[in-house]
Structures are given as structure tokens and as C-alpha cells.
Amino acid sequence: MVRKLSLLLLLLLTIAAMLSTVCLAAGKVIDEDFSCKGVMLGDSEGILQSKWGESLYDKIAVKQGVKVRTYVYKDRSEVSVAVADGRVVDFTVDMEKYVARNNVRQGATKFWLEKIYGKKQRQFLDGDYYLIYNRENHPHQHLLLKVDAGDGHLLDLRITGLPLNEAERAAMREEGDPILQESDADDTGFMNIDMSSLPQDDTVRLEGLGR
Numbered sequence: 001m002v003r004k005l006s007l008l009l010l011l012l013l014t015i016a017a018m019l020s021t022v023c024l025a026a027g028k029v030i031d032e033d034f035s036c037k038g039v040m041l042g043d044s045e046g047i048l049q050s051k052w053g054e055s056l057y058d059k060i061a062v063k064q065g066v067k068v069r070t071y072v073y074k075d076r077s078e079v080s081v082a083v084a085d086g087r088v089v090d091f092t093v094d095m096e097k098y099v100a101r102n103n104v105r106q107g108a109t110k111f112w113l114e115k116i117y118g119k120k121q122r123q124f125l126d127g128d129y130y131l132i133y134n135r136e137n138h139p140h141q142h143l144l145l146k147v148d149a150g151d152g153h154l155l156d157l158r159i160t161g162l163p164l165n166e167a168e169r170a171a172m173r174e175e176g177d178p179i180l181q182e183s184d185a186d187d188t189g190f191m192n193i194d195m196s197s198l199p200q201d202d203t204v205r206l207e208g209l210g211r
Helices: 002-023 045-052 110-117 166-174
Strands: 057-063 066-072 078-082 088-092 123-125 128-135 138-147 154-160
Touching: 045 078, 045 088, 066 088, 110 128, 110 138, 138 166
Parallel strands: none
Antiparallel strands: 057 066, 066 078, 078 088, 088 154, 123 128, 128 138, 138 154
């Protein structure tokens, strides 16, 4: 009887350990994280219109060095399409209402963000802290999580295929990315990344550059 109880206890402990390992497994970004309401970065303007319907209005602007047409919707979401090739390149959402994968929403804790997306060193952009994730095999597509400077909870979320700085823009141009064909070099509006707190190692690359 004692032997059976010991075996049962051992089995329960093994199961508990396995469940703990699964629960604490490092998160990872997936393709879904680079989409919004059924539309992916890189999708055509036609797909956007079929999935999102008619916008309230649209406007032409140069955004981070790329000429885009931005559609504004009644839920305060905005989607930008590159004028040069008609591809979706940027999503801006209303964080008071938006819910991402696995219930990630405004106020999500640092622990939950790391559990879903994986650990990242935060970076300083335009006066705020961000966690920046890149889509696998698409190094210039980014998930930007704006986080609190103190406890790291989520403040805002943006999904973008626009270059984050001049270096990335130059790399995209060298690669022949068509979204830069109609760019306006005099109005870049890049997000300025402070790299001073990052390891000074030649192998470090931000936003997928150098892959």
C-alpha cells in the first residue's frame, strides 16, 4: 500500500513538473502577431478593403521615409498602405479596445508579455521604452510594444513594416524594397533608437538589420 502511494505521489509530482515547464516556456512571436483583424503586413490594398470595409477617410503622407496612404476607421484604427506598391505597411490601433493574441491588451504585465512573445531587452525610442520583435524571415516587419518605464506593463502596440531608422531604410533600399520607390527623403520622421544601453558588440543588430 505504501509502495503504491509512493508511486502515485511520484507520478503526480512528475505531471506537476511537466505542467510547470509548459507554463513557463519562453514565448515566441508568430505570423499572427504581424496582422490585425485578419489583414497581414504585406497584404494588398484589395485584401484590406475586403476585410475592413470602407474607411471614414484617407490621407496621403510621408511616414518614416515612405509615402503612404493612411485609411482611418470609425473605431480609431489606422492602416497605412505604401503608395509605391499598394501593400499594407502599418497598423495603429486604439489600445482602449484592442486585444491581441492570448488576451494581450493595454495594461498586460511584463511577465505576460514575456510569456507570450519572449524576452527582449527594451529599447529607447522617441522618449519611450519599447520591446521590438521581428517577424521570422521578414526582418523589416516589426511588432512594437510600448511599455511602462517602471514595471514594464503594456501601454501601446503598433505593427509596422516601415523602417525604424535611417540605417534600416538604407538597408531596405539596397535590398530593392519597392515601398521606397515613392519615398520623400526630406521628411523621414524616423523613430530614433538610443543604442547606448545595449551591448557594444559587432554582432548585435536591431530591427533585423544585417540578417
